[in-house]
Amino acid sequence: MSAPHSPSPRAFALPAVPSADVAAEGLRTLRDLIRWACTRLTEAGAQFGHGTDNAHDEATWLALWCLRLPLDKPEPFLDATILPAERASFTALIERRSVERLPAAYLTGEAWLRGLRFKADPRALIPRSLLVEALEDGLAAWLPDQPPDTVLDLCTGGGSIAIAAALRFEQARVDATDLSADALALAAQNQQLYQLETRLSLFQGDLYASLGGRRYDLILSNPPYVNARSMAELPAEFRHEPQGALDGGADGMNLVGRILRGAPAHLNEGGMLIVEIGHEADHFEAAFPELEFGYVPVSAGERLIVALSRDALLAWAAR
Numbered sequence: 001m002s003a004p005h006s007p008s009p010r011a012f013a014l015p016a017v018p019s020a021d022v023a024a025e026g027l028r029t030l031r032d033l034i035r036w037a038c039t040r041l042t043e044a045g046a047q048f049g050h051g052t053d054n055a056h057d058e059a060t061w062l063a064l065w066c067l068r069l070p071l072d073k074p075e076p077f078l079d080a081t082i083l084p085a086e087r088a089s090f091t092a093l094i095e096r097r098s099v100e101r102l103p104a105a106y107l108t109g110e111a112w113l114r115g116l117r118f119k120a121d122p123r124a125l126i127p128r129s130l131l132v133e134a135l136e137d138g139l140a141a142w143l144p145d146q147p148p149d150t151v152l153d154l155c156t157g158g159g160s161i162a163i164a165a166a167l168r169f170e171q172a173r174v175d176a177t178d179l180s181a182d183a184l185a186l187a188a189q190n191q192q193l194y195q196l197e198t199r200l201s202l203f204q205g206d207l208y209a210s211l212g213g214r215r216y217d218l219i220l221s222n223p224p225y226v227n228a229r230s231m232a233e234l235p236a237e238f239r240h241e242p243q244g245a246l247d248g249g250a251d252g253m254n255l256v257g258r259i260l261r262g263a264p265a266h267l268n269e270g271g272m273l274i275v276e277i278g279h280e281a282d283h284f285e286a287a288f289p290e291l292e293f294g295y296v297p298v299s300a301g302e303r304l305i306v307a308l309s310r311d312a313l314l315a316w317a318a319r
């Protein structure tokens with residue numbers, strides 16, 4: 001959910017790239033399409049961070065998707081001839097990505113996260129939570145030897161974390177909640193995609209409000225945590241996402257604080273709360289100075305996810 005870095009300002013002006021129609025005439029192969037799209041996206045100032053982090057990967061993904069080719073195997077096709085209709089579809093797609101600055105996942109209707117495919121559209125944030133990587137490995141150090149029987153995904157959006165948790169803990173019952181009915185409608189489609197109707201339940205409400213007295217062994221959450229300054233500087237691509245999925249208030253900690261305070265009443269004894277905080281670690285430490293917690297490292301960084309035991313949360317609440 002972190003905002004991407006800004007492009008470095010150009011030291012000198014380059015001539016404008018020709019329009020898609022003119023440029024497209026010279027495109028003969030998949031390699032040509034990808035090269036042209038890299039230039040077009042860069043020239044348009046496109047920003048990344050929704051599944052890719054650079055123009056080449058994004059151009060390759062969109063080209064393979066558009067040509068209905070395997071997304072992980074461009075090599076055999078790079079020098080294959082492109083048909084005029086294929087060229088027209090691709091250049092139109094890249095024009096929408098460049099001019100409207102729509103994220104690729106909203107153009108294709110799908111997002112990939114750690115090998116999992118999810119339906120994606122503007123009803124919910126595009127799945128990219130670091131918790132899905134943590135579930136594969138890093139989180140194990142924070143959990144008891146016995147896998148959790150009950151898991152809650154708080155602020156589930158399109159359901160990606162809940163689904164990844166259900167796949168990781170095959171015996172667990174998973175609940176997922178969100179305030180947004182739109183996001184939950186998309187989550188229901190993803191639930192169906194993974195045939196998890198019997199093991200995953202969706203609830204609509206403000207944080208824990210719709211859960212009654214339910215308690216869990218593990219609560220996961222990727223809540224809105226973008227601070228006000230970063231919200232004001234969001235690149236155009238991120239403004240296509242529901243802003244209520246990103247906005248965490250002045251220091252990003254509005255929802256996080258409420259999640260911490262509510263967690264003990266919904267955790268079983270020995271239970272753990274794991275919250276993604278992105279690049280807001282300094283704000284987190286400043287907002288909750290007396291809280292005992294640990295960081296769960298992932299490949300993107302050491303201080304992006306926090307882990308809190310029920311006991312630590314109770315001690316903090318009683319201070």
Ligand SMILES: C[S@@+](CC[C@H](N)C(=O)[O-])C[C@H]1O[C@@H](n2cnc3c(N)ncnc32)[C@H](O)[C@@H]1O
Binds near residue numbers: 001246
């Ligand atoms: C950062 S998005 C995360 C979505 C999803 N977990 C993911 O990682 O892709 C935060 C989600 O929190 C939801 N949300 C915002 N305020 C909420 C609240 N008060 N109670 C429950 N959910 C809320 C938003 O609708 C959004 O879907």
